[in-house]
Amino acid sequence: MTPDTTAARTPEELSSALERTGYLPDAGVATAAFLAYTMGRPLFCEGEPGTGKTSLAAALAEGLGLPLIRLQCHEGIDAAQALYEWDFARQLLHLRALEAGSDGGVDADAAEQSIYTRRFLLARPLLRALLDAPCVLLVDEIDRADDEFEAFLLQLLDENAVTIPELGVIRADVPPIAVLTSNRTREVHDALKRRCLYHWLEHPDLAREVAILRSRLPGIGEDLAGQVATAVRRMRGMELLKPPGVAESLDWGRALHALDCSVLDADTATRSLGAVLKYREDADRVHAAGIDTLLAG
Template sequence: MVDEHGSAVPGSPADVAVALRETGYLPDEGVATAAFLAMRMGRPLLCEGEPGTGKTALAHALAGAYGLELVRLQCHEGIDAAQALYEWDFPRQLLHLRALETVSDGGLDVGTAESSLYTRRFLLARPLLRALQRAPCVLLVDEIDRADDEFEAFLLETLSEYTVTVPEFGVVEADEPPLVVLTSNRTREVHDALKRRCLYHWLEHPGPEREVSILRSRVPELDRRLADQVAGAVRRMRSLELLKPPGVAEAIDWASALLALGAAELDTETAARTLGAVLKYSEDVRRVRAAGVVDEVGA
């Protein structure tokens, strides 16, 4: 199937699921449907959920599945439009101006010199502008909840038109909209105006069977018994009030660490020695030990 821009679009959510699985990302039906609709309708996809549920990995998998470049905009407190859009390469502009003065031997025309400074060669495209220039691509706006309200409003305007005006250069418009995936860990609420512009999906931690499948897909040497033990212990940890409950990435790290130690199974001693692969705060380690999770592993 081809969209109005002439780009191939998957025919169904099942097609998306197959394409994602080929990259090693194992989506559930909800994720595959959300990604399909975002591609079919040309709408940004806002993914919210706990850290480690596969939000960022989804954008990487979509790029890999459809042979698209991934352009990532990592949001943080204080990010502004210049960091997201473009800057002028002032050092190179100064060198260029000095070179012109040398060549012209003092007879440099001001208008000509000025116009030569504001060309594409001196324009440093940041992620948003780069995504418009290189579309079709996947634009990952990671952790939008870390940015402030002003940046969110600016982003909404940019994603509404997929056009940027650079005063000294002109208008940059995407030939076709990039596939936009926004992620949020919900440290604050994203404004309704941005949510209305997007399709929305909440990602849960995978169920037991799916997590085992993910572990065995990402760590091929892992046998079923050890995968079951790791997945079960991680699920038990997630039920506790931890500062950072382990996500799928931590479960994969733990499984890899166990294999590196040559462990055939997850016993109490091995679990106790390797908690640093799955937990990142000393408080969480103490809480897991106090809850008896390590002892349950060896039972």
């Protein structure tokens, strides 16, 4: 069973729903998200940091009126951290309460059955996504996890179910809309990619980045938004350690607006560069290239 598609019956309708949240997708992103939504397939998003992969999942949830459940991957993450744990402290208190309230002793089998119920189950993001579906499940930075976790995730996405030995099978009646992101710090296995629809996210073109700045920062003027977007695009061509993404463009725009700046000049750009560049080497490279060159045109 796939999600109800009446909320967005075409890629254009989904694009409009995303735009209402402040996320301005291009046609490729909107189509990929629409197909994942209607087909019930996970969407695997790769791209440079700052291209809007994580924001896409948040916008999908908001635009479709669904809860967002996020699993942040990291080195060493395992199924227990992502799926569920038993609340041992509460189970122990429950057993002590049973003992205290029983004059003739506690039946061991009955006691064991009483502590392995959903009351004592701590649902982590993957199990919550199955229990709360329909929802949007964001598996962020899957490239940071290891091969074993990938295999586990592949099985869960295939079956939309998990077996808890003490409780049995828990299955989602409606598959969560799963968005997996990767910054490509390592290659994710083909088996997981084959299970997903795939989309590579680029940095927005100049016109769309200006539109994003105007949409997310209503107080910023069109001229200043154009200067910020143009300067950031030029920085992305400088082979920096961390090229600025859309988030950094927005941070710079907010900083300039806080400085009551309506036109970006070399002095203001120099003083506020820390809002957009986060490495000293990157700032040195931009200064070496010339702030005036960055702002030219």
